[in-house]
Amino acid sequence: MNMNDRYTSLLWAVIGFYIAFEGYRLKLGTLHNPGSGFIIFWGGLVIFTVGLALFAITFTSREVEERRNLWKGRNWTSGIKVMASLFAFVFVLKWVGFLLSTFLLLLFLLKSMGHQRWRTTFFIAGLTTVSCYIIFGVLIDTQLPKGILETAIGWLYR
Amino acid sequence: MDLFNALHVGLASAFQTQNLLYCFIGVFIGTLIGVLPGIGPTAAIAILMPATFTLPSVSAIIMLCGIYYGAMYGGSTTSILVNIPGESASVVTCIDGYQMARQGRAGSALGISAFGSFIAGIFGIIFLSILAPTLANVALGFGPPEYFSLMILGMTLVIYLGSGSTIKSLITAGFGIVLGCIGQDPISGVPRLVYGIEVLWDGLGFAPVIMGLFGISEVLINLEKAEGEREICQTDIKGLLPTKDDWKRAAKPIARGSVVGFFLGILPGGGATVASFASYALEKKFSNQPERFGKGAIEGVAGPESANNSATMGAMVPLLTLGIPSNVVMALLLAALIIHGTPPGPLLLQNHPELFWGIIISMFVGNLLLLVLNLPLIGMWVRILRIPYNILFPLIVLFCLIGAYSLNSMVSDIFIMLIFGILGYLMKKYEYEGAPLILAFILGPILETNLRQSLILSHGSLQIFVSRPISLICLLLAFSFLFFPLVPAYRKLKLRIEEEEDKQV
Numbered sequence: 001m002n003m004n005d006r007y008t009s010l011l012w013a014v015i016g017f018y019i020a021f022e023g024y025r026l027k028l029g030t031l032h033n034p035g036s037g038f039i040i041f042w043g044g045l046v047i048f049t050v051g052l053a054l055f056a057i058t059f060t061s062r063e064v065e066e067r068r069n070l071w072k073g074r075n076w077t078s079g080i081k082v083m084a085s086l087f088a089f090v091f092v093l094k095w096v097g098f099l100l101s102t103f104l105l106l107l108f109l110l111k112s113m114g115h116q117r118w119r120t121t122f123f124i125a126g127l128t129t130v131s132c133y134i135i136f137g138v139l140i141d142t143q144l145p146k147g148i149l150e151t152a153i154g155w156l157y158r
Numbered sequence: 159m160d161l162f163n164a165l166h167v168g169l170a171s172a173f174q175t176q177n178l179l180y181c182f183i184g185v186f187i188g189t190l191i192g193v194l195p196g197i198g199p200t201a202a203i204a205i206l207m208p209a210t211f212t213l214p215s216v217s218a219i220i221m222l223c224g225i226y227y228g229a230m231y232g233g234s235t236t237s238i239l240v241n242i243p244g245e246s247a248s249v250v251t252c253i254d255g256y257q258m259a260r261q262g263r264a265g266s267a268l269g270i271s272a273f274g275s276f277i278a279g280i281f282g283i284i285f286l287s288i289l290a291p292t293l294a295n296v297a298l299g300f301g302p303p304e305y306f307s308l309m310i311l312g313m314t315l316v317i318y319l320g321s322g323s324t325i326k327s328l329i330t331a332g333f334g335i336v337l338g339c340i341g342q343d344p345i346s347g348v349p350r351l352v353y354g355i356e357v358l359w360d361g362l363g364f365a366p367v368i369m370g371l372f373g374i375s376e377v378l379i380n381l382e383k384a385e386g387e388r389e390i391c392q393t394d395i396k397g398l399l400p401t402k403d404d405w406k407r408a409a410k411p412i413a414r415g416s417v418v419g420f421f422l423g424i425l426p427g428g429g430a431t432v433a434s435f436a437s438y439a440l441e442k443k444f445s446n447q448p449e450r451f452g453k454g455a456i457e458g459v460a461g462p463e464s465a466n467n468s469a470t471m472g473a474m475v476p477l478l479t480l481g482i483p484s485n486v487v488m489a490l491l492l493a494a495l496i497i498h499g500t501p502p503g504p505l506l507l508q509n510h511p512e513l514f515w516g517i518i519i520s521m522f523v524g525n526l527l528l529l530v531l532n533l534p535l536i537g538m539w540v541r542i543l544r545i546p547y548n549i550l551f552p553l554i555v556l557f558c559l560i561g562a563y564s565l566n567s568m569v570s571d572i573f574i575m576l577i578f579g580i581l582g583y584l585m586k587k588y589e590y591e592g593a594p595l596i597l598a599f600i601l602g603p604i605l606e607t608n609l610r611q612s613l614i615l616s617h618g619s620l621q622i623f624v625s626r627p628i629s630l631i632c633l634l635l636a637f638s639f640l641f642f643p644l645v646p647a648y649r650k651l652k653l654r655i656e657e658e659e660d661k662q663v
């Protein structure tokens with residue numbers, strides 16, 4: 001147990017309280033006929049109670065370590081870059097289409113995160129995109145979004 | 159159904175060309191996952207689960223099971239050659255396995271690991287074949303109160319016996335139950351916790367949550383770490399077939415590991431990791447020369463590797479017969495079985511004997527394939543070890559994205575997966591376990607239904623849970639585990655596992 005638990009336990013207690021409140025709003029019903037909010041209320045109450053208990057323990061327990069800096073010495077900015085690129089992928093996927101958005105995503109991940117050479121990056125990104133399209137889009141028949149590129153290619157071949 | 163007919167049904171199912179192919183694919187991918195540090199069987203099953211939705215349920219489950227026990231085989235390769243466990247159940251193999259490799263005995267270590275895993279796997283399957291139908295017959299008499307209490311006991315054991323803080327696991331389990339309630343109330347149809355968001359009306363969906371919590375979060379955690387030099391033991395790997403002396407030393411550890419592993423695998427919160435540590439501790443105790451352990455004792459490889467593979471078979475017992483997963487991988491298999499319309503439990507054996515016995519027989523086939531894959535292809539696995547994580551992680555991420563999208567062709571599923579990826583990452587950073595959350599998330603709706611059915615049956619009286627013996631025993635045990643530290647030796651084992659896993663980080 002460490003000092004970070006003091007803050008996270010308080011956060012959980014607040015979340016638990018809110019969940020219990022939402023469960024109460026959904027109606028608890030009776031024991032004979034439990035309502036929609038019954039299990040949500042009790043689940044929230046468990047989170048709230050245990051969160052407060054953990055909060056109290058961080059003050060009373062002798063085994064609490066000093067607060068650890070969980071971010072020092074860790075390359076946590078990589079995670080932010082990756083998540084930002086993934087959210088961008090989600091937003092453009094339907095519009096741009098699977099092939100182009102996947103290729104661009106892989107280019108970014110391999111080059112900026114993987115620090116690969118441009119030739120390697122293009123080769124792996126291209127090969128992976130095409131392979132995934134063949135495996136998932138053609139063989140498994142997953143309905144991957146077409147987007148502007150594939151629509152244009154389809155229109156040209158008509 | 160008698161055993162002969164059961165085996166006939168199983169053989170007919172498992173030996174269909176399609177099922178043999180998927181068994182091979184599963185064990186191959188499982189070995190690959192086991193070899194590659196940075197991705198474990200949990201993440202792999204989570205990522206590949208959507209790809210199985212178009213397959214028949216038997217093929218899908220055979221493949222996913224193959225990934226699980228295949229990873230146990232593969233994990234030993236990196237433990238022995240690189241001193242980095244491919245997955246958590248191989249942590250203890252590093253202790254003596256790597257020392258054997260440094261002494262020029264990598265071949266013996268790899269060989270006895272593969273053969274020990276094979277023998278233990280066969281033992282586990284035989285026991286599973288005997289125990290599971292018996293337990294399924296007993297469970298036919300269970301009603302909603304028994305199922306509710308069993309699930310409470312199962313979740314309590316996962317919370318108590320799993321790694322990490324018990325109190326934090328209780329919080330995440332509570333949160334998991336609440337997440338399982340998102341969507342329409344199954345009884346009244348009232349929308350719960352949807353906040354007007356249409357995509358949440360059908361609930362969160364198992365696959366995006368699982369892929370986010372275990373797949374994406376794992377990538378984020380691994381990206382934080384600097385990629386250190388992997389020193390692969392530069393010894394000639396020869397003599398993969400164990401010598402007579404190797405067998406003499408390893409025979410009893412393999413036998414003990416098989417038994418210990420199987421029964422620990424049945425226990426919720428137990429599983430392959432705990433089994434491997436327990437086996438190591440046992441072998442050290444039984445040995446005439448305990449000082450050899452840690453310096454290349456073959457018993458320190460044979461026992462744990464047998465135990466971890468046997469545990470994977472033991473874990474199938476509560477899942478297939480009661481529908482109670484004993485660890486997070488079993489929870490994923492439970493989710494897969496539910497999605498395929500074949501929920502596990504005592505009726506699985508009655509209604510889908512081809513699925514039940516097909517899985518069991520395919521495990522024989524799978525273990526045989528693994529023996530063939532692991533030894534002759536060792537050179538290939540060593541080359542794969544050299545793939546940098548910077549090339550690997552984009553592929554993992556891409557499979558997650560495609561997997562999430564392929565469920566319903568909706569970007570909202572990818573969005574949910576990414577949100578849970580962030581949540582899983584933060585949970586790992588602040589040392590909150592994901593296993594209780596996912597178990598509660600999957601079991602929560604079933605738990606709620608059984609609770610409400612029980613209360614309706616009893617006209618609102620809670621006495622129904624204590625007046626029925628099995629329900630009462632389960633609740634008493636759950637209460638004891640939560641409030642009284644039972645089995646101190648088990649707690650010590652848990653602490654030891656955490657220490658060894660921290661060393662490997």
